Amino acid sequence: MATRNRFKAEVPMSELSQFSSPSSTTGSTNRQQNAPSSPWSPTFLEGILLAIYPFTLVLGSLFSVLNTTTRNTPYSGDLQSHPPNIAPSYFALKSNVFNVYFVKIGWFWITGAFFLFCFTHSSLGPRFIPTLTPRRIRALVRYTAVTAVWCAVTQWFFGPPIIDRGFRLTGGQCAIIYSDDPINNYKQNQMSDTREIFTHAACKVAGGSWRGGHDISGHVFILILGSAMLWLEILPDVLRNGGLREDRRIRMHDGAVKTAAVETHDEKGNVHVPGELGLGVRVALCIAGLSWWMLLMTAAYFHTWLEKFTGLVVAFSVIYAVYFVPRGLPALRSVLGMPGV
Template sequence: MAEDTASKYWNERVYFWGLRRKDIFLFEIYATTILLGTIYGGFLDKSKITNYFGNSKNLINILFVKKGWFWTTVVYFSHIWNQRSKRFGHKLIIRYILATLWWFLVTQWFVGPSLIDRAFALTGGSCMDFDIGSITFHPKTATHCKSAKGFWTGGHDLSGHVFLLTHSSLFMLAESFDYFNHYGFKSTSTKLLSGLLCLWWWMLFVTTAYYHTTLEKFTGFFSGILEWAVVYVFFPRFPTISSIIGSPEDSHSNAYTFYY
């Protein structure tokens, strides 16, 4: 009964626009993290980064954050496999596809360059001093520019790290929040999921402390919360859309079988 009471409390719509307590809570976690990281970063001498995590070449950044959506996918579905009777509902898969599609459009490809690269170019950015002999066209993306040993400079550099870490964390939390309320953090797969969430939170704080301007962090954050806000906060209000994609809360009406 205590678990049902907790779930009812967090899902109750009590704020403006009918927002639930957990919607506000999740937003506040990441908005506050970025604010505190930015404030802390204002006191740092960024010309001399001595903090291991602040160095972009640290192993956690290279092996985990730069492959963040891969690790999010592996850890989240490992949790699903172990905790939900080894069955994946099609509505859960639809929500995962929507989250993956948004990650892909922002960071990988959007009818050509990604949204991040397009924003950079539209605000005056371009690749400078690249090796003409190593490439047959002017680099249009940060990846191509780096491969040609050039400098991607001059535009608005929407923070891909802030986007990825916020987007990944909110996806996992939106899908698992009620599960945590019902079952806690006892199982190995749940602890692994929680550990990844903690790692993503820490790297988000480090990113906002050491890198990017305030505006670049804001646009990264906005991009990171957008898909979550649409799919998990606003879509559930529309019965037709909700019947197609479902929501993590639907499953609790069936003894937490979680097949939606």
């Protein structure tokens, strides 16, 4: 009974074909025709999922303009937020608990949700057993690729991260913050090299302020990148669990374009369909949902329109490179694989 609950079906492909009726064949043909014609294009459901992100940014930004309280509260470009003593909402404070313990360490939560799904969902290998199956290995390669870009953009890229390098290249610098304290002013006046500080974090430690350049929204970048990665990893299993079809298209080595269903069986020709969503999928959905909420709060209370837009563009570029480009490039797909395949 336990085995039956774990899997809905594990049947050789040759046996599945014996049960195909004319009507099922027709339905299969129609599904093939309804699938996107290009391996480079997202499916209809993927398109809706990805469209949620720019829609959320627009919704939050419009709220900041149309809401009287938010609109009339002064905004500090240096702080990239409303001053804390007059913040229009609890979520407009950088010290709010969700920002401090979720967004600020967002990749910790994203990583935890990913590994929980990877090692507890039966579609990737034995549940709760750290066996490195081919599917798990490819999932880990995708995670490593996305994490490497996250690190390069926000943490370290042979020195300052890409966000800080971009800020400097667009004319930004670390400016000295003066106060009414003569002694403090004297100390700050001695910091002749303050402008040469190359990272935002070092600037704050030195008592300066990041000013003058374009600062890509790191919050928007990480919230979209992390949650979109989780969504695209779990989506094929969610769809199969609901009995929905496989619409993704891939280009084969001979140039033919087929649905990704041709690669959903194992070496023995068995179709592997999980019988339930599992803990990993549920946790990933919770993390993705909270990421969406904090993205909305970021759009409403933090950063300028352009800073949020560039954060979106950079995140989408990474997601497309890791999760969509391999569909059209068989050689790259052999390394990165595809979720659910």
